[in-house]
Amino acid sequence: MQKITFLLLFIFTCSVSAQDLIITTNDDEISAKVEEIHIETISYKKTDNLSGPSYHIKKSEVSKIVFENGNEEVFDTKMEEEDDSQVSMEETEAFLAEYIGKYCYDHNGYLRNSYKAKFEGDYLRLTMYNKKKTKEISSYLYDFKGVYSFKRPDVRGGDLAYLNIHVPVLTNEKKDKWDRQKLVISVEGHDKAESIMNALKHYNYLLKNKNKKPGQKF
Numbered sequence: 001m002q003k004i005t006f007l008l009l010f011i012f013t014c015s016v017s018a019q020d021l022i023i024t025t026n027d028d029e030i031s032a033k034v035e036e037i038h039i040e041t042i043s044y045k046k047t048d049n050l051s052g053p054s055y056h057i058k059k060s061e062v063s064k065i066v067f068e069n070g071n072e073e074v075f076d077t078k079m080e081e082e083d084d085s086q087v088s089m090e091e092t093e094a095f096l097a098e099y100i101g102k103y104c105y106d107h108n109g110y111l112r113n114s115y116k117a118k119f120e121g122d123y124l125r126l127t128m129y130n131k132k133k134t135k136e137i138s139s140y141l142y143d144f145k146g147v148y149s150f151k152r153p154d155v156r157g158g159d160l161a162y163l164n165i166h167v168p169v170l171t172n173e174k175k176d177k178w179d180r181q182k183l184v185i186s187v188e189g190h191d192k193a194e195s196i197m198n199a200l201k202h203y204n205y206l207l208k209n210k211n212k213k214p215g216q217k218f
Helices: 002-017 077-084 089-103 190-210
Strands: 020-024 029-037 041-046 055-058 062-066 072-074 114-120 123-129 136-142 160-172 177-188
Antiparallel strands (some): 114 123
């Protein structure tokens, strides 16, 4: 009986310790199962109630996350904001236009339908062309100020990567109707995908700060 009790306790302890650990800037520890890392918040469930509600914590209040597999993600919001302020909107747009034009293709990357990026006010237009860049296939306007979530680049073999971004897209220009869409872009080069994703995050940051009212902090 004692052996059975010990075994149950051991299994319970392992199941709890095998969860993610959120460490706050105040050095508090939250045992959790991280669901998603958003632009400004992190959503998670409590380990003692995984079927219960989701909770949210600001990324600015988190120093790092230790994941179940031992990997860590460190957050330094102050440093990111300082670095962001050093790169202008013009530089960011020029970088994105160049890299998207050189390294980005439709989500069926083997088709090699390429993208061209053009900025129209506070919006980004992505126009897709065929492989020879002689025919326009599609053209959509995206509101990167309203991005719902950025996913980490999905790295594949052969130096191929995918960007997954939930972002509003203009679906009806006359009615000014915007719908949420999962934008999937294939990228040639793992390092290029990381750079483009970081630039898009920075673009989002600049747009949000550009539209803040005087005295508005958040």
